[in-house]
Amino acid sequence: MSKSYKIAVLAGDGVGPEVMAEALRVLDCVEQKYGVTFQRTPANVGGAGIDNEGKALPESTVNICRASDAILFGSVGGPKWENLPAEEQPERGALLPLRKIFGLYANLRPAIIFPSLTGASSLKEEVIAGGFNVLVVRELTGGIYFSQPKGIEGEGRERVGFDTLRYSVPEIERITHVAFQAARKRGKKVCSIDKANVLSSSVLWREIVTTISKEYPDVELSHMYVDNAAMQLVKWPKQFDVILCENMFGDILSDEAAMLTGSLGMLPSASLAEGSFGMYEPSGGSAPDIAGQGIANPIAQILSTAMMLKFSFGMLEAADAIDSAVATVLEQGYRTHDIHQNKPGEKLVNTKEMGDAIIAVL
Numbered sequence: 202m203s204k205s206y207k208i209a210v211l212a213g214d215g216v217g218p219e220v221m222a223e224a225l226r227v228l229d230c231v232e233q234k235y236g237v238t239f240q241r242t243p244a245n246v247g248g249a250g251i252d253n254e255g256k257a258l259p260e261s262t263v264n265i266c267r268a269s270d271a272i273l274f275g276s277v278g279g280p281k282w283e284n285l286p287a288e289e290q291p292e293r294g295a296l297l298p299l300r301k302i303f304g305l306y307a308n309l310r311p312a313i314i315f316p317s318l319t320g321a322s323s324l325k326e327e328v329i330a331g332g333f334n335v336l337v338v339r340e341l342t343g344g345i346y347f348s349q350p351k352g353i354e355g356e357g358r359e360r361v362g363f364d365t366l367r368y369s370v371p372e373i374e375r376i377t378h379v380a381f382q383a384a385r386k387r388g389k390k391v392c393s394i395d396k397a398n399v400l401s402s403s404v405l406w407r408e409i410v411t412t413i414s415k416e417y418p419d420v421e422l423s424h425m426y427v428d429n430a431a432m433q434l435v436k437w438p439k440q441f442d443v444i445l446c447e448n449m450f451g452d453i454l455s456d457e458a459a460m461l462t463g464s465l466g467m468l469p470s471a472s473l474a475e476g477s478f479g480m481y482e483p484s485g486g487s488a489p490d491i492a493g494q495g496i497a498n499p500i501a502q503i504l505s506t507a508m509m510l511k512f513s514f515g516m517l518e519a520a521d522a523i524d525s526a527v528a529t530v531l532e533q534g535y536r537t538h539d540i541h542q543n544k545p546g547e548k549l550v551n552t553k554e555m556g557d558a559i560i561a562v563l
């Protein structure tokens with residue numbers, strides 16, 4: 202009997218449904234080629250959840266996710282829901298709770314520059330010549346995003362807004378293991394990012410990362426302050442292999458790393474729990490500035506789908522085939538507007554045409 206996997210499909214808002222449509226067509230193709238079945242159940246999330254079921258994360262959606270082997274996530278948020286109370290908005294009402302409920306503590310964001318796209322990077326060609334391949338390992342269920350207390354108290358000009366940044370030893374240990382295990386399979390270097398010159402949580406972070414690193418004598422560890430890391434990433438990204446970060450530093454540095462590869466529309470991500478369960482989402486957002494036009498880049502969503510095949514379903518060959526199909530269409534010159542350079546040989550395409558090109562190669 203052919204293998205069957207259950208996928209909760211949470212397309213969300215803005216460009217989410219547009220790029221998700223292409224990822225699902227890629228999955229159709231994988232089904233045919235590899236003789237597997239993907240049982241897909243769509244569910245409302247984010248603004249779509251608020252509009253259709255009155256809540257950013259309806260119970261029905263959580264139940265569909267629980268009954269699935271993985272979640273394929275688009276993006277949530279947008280101006281329409283920005284005036285709701287913060288906890289009810291798509292980001293804090295759906296995306297963050299999903300990460301917490303499913304224990305998705307390890308967020309892998311690979312920023313790889315495709316040789317044919319060096320011109321789309323914001324860096325000079327000589328800085329990125331030969332390409333670079335950085336993996337941001339971001340802690341995703343702790344830190345300032347989740348620690349209590351947080352809130353706004355008081356009246357008028359007396360009001361204070363506050364957040365708390367806490368990390369426990371086990372939280373630091375488990376994400377550090379993820380980073381070192383990933384490094385072992387790649388360039389064997391981990392650069393741990395912190396602000397240990399100011400933050401107590403970072404002092405503990407640095408201590409624990411150093412202790413865990415002793416279990417990986419084959420992997421080189423370095424530490425860097427986050428402000429310097431932001432600078433070093435644009436100065437000489439090739440110095441990095443695996444970048445290990447707490448939640449907020451990883452959020453910021455992964456957008457920066459994405460842009461170095463040409464566009465936020467290129468950066469996939471895997472948010473992993475213990476075991477094989479994961480949520481797969483582009484690192485970028487709902488892109489309200491281009492939503493509804495059918496021009497968003499579907500590559501981040503498609504590469505996130507490949508990560509799902511690899512990490513949740515163990516379909517390494519199919520995942521590799523998608524990765525190389527993406528590389529091939531970029532070599533063939535297909536470009537959505539965000540990576541279009543007006544260079545000879547480039548073909549400006551929309552979301553669906555980029556999906557068509559990738560499927561044609563698969």
Ligand SMILES: NC(=O)c1ccc[n+]([C@@H]2O[C@H](COP(=O)([O-])OP(=O)(O)OC[C@H]3O[C@@H](n4cnc5c(N)ncnc54)[C@H](O)[C@@H]3O)[C@@H](O)[C@H]2O)c1
Nearest residue numbers: 276277278279292465466484485486487488491497498539
């Ligand atoms: N995972 C998520 O659901 C997620 C992630 C980030 C932001 N958001 C939300 O998205 C909304 C917009 O946020 P923002 O504008 O700061 O960030 P954004 O990532 O949506 O957009 C930033 C820029 O990148 C471009 N971009 C992003 N994805 C693209 C794609 N696939 N193809 C082409 N260009 C793309 C956008 O057009 C925009 O110019 C906010 O509500 C934010 O909270 C959601």
Ligand SMILES: CC(C)[C@H](C(=O)O)[C@@H](O)C(=O)O
Nearest residue numbers: 278292293296297452484486
């Ligand atoms: C939308 C937002 C809550 C989210 C985050 O900050 O984690 C996003 O920026 C991301 O990078 O996935």
Ligand SMILES: [Mg+2]
Nearest residue numbers: 452453456484
């Ligand atoms: Mg972000």
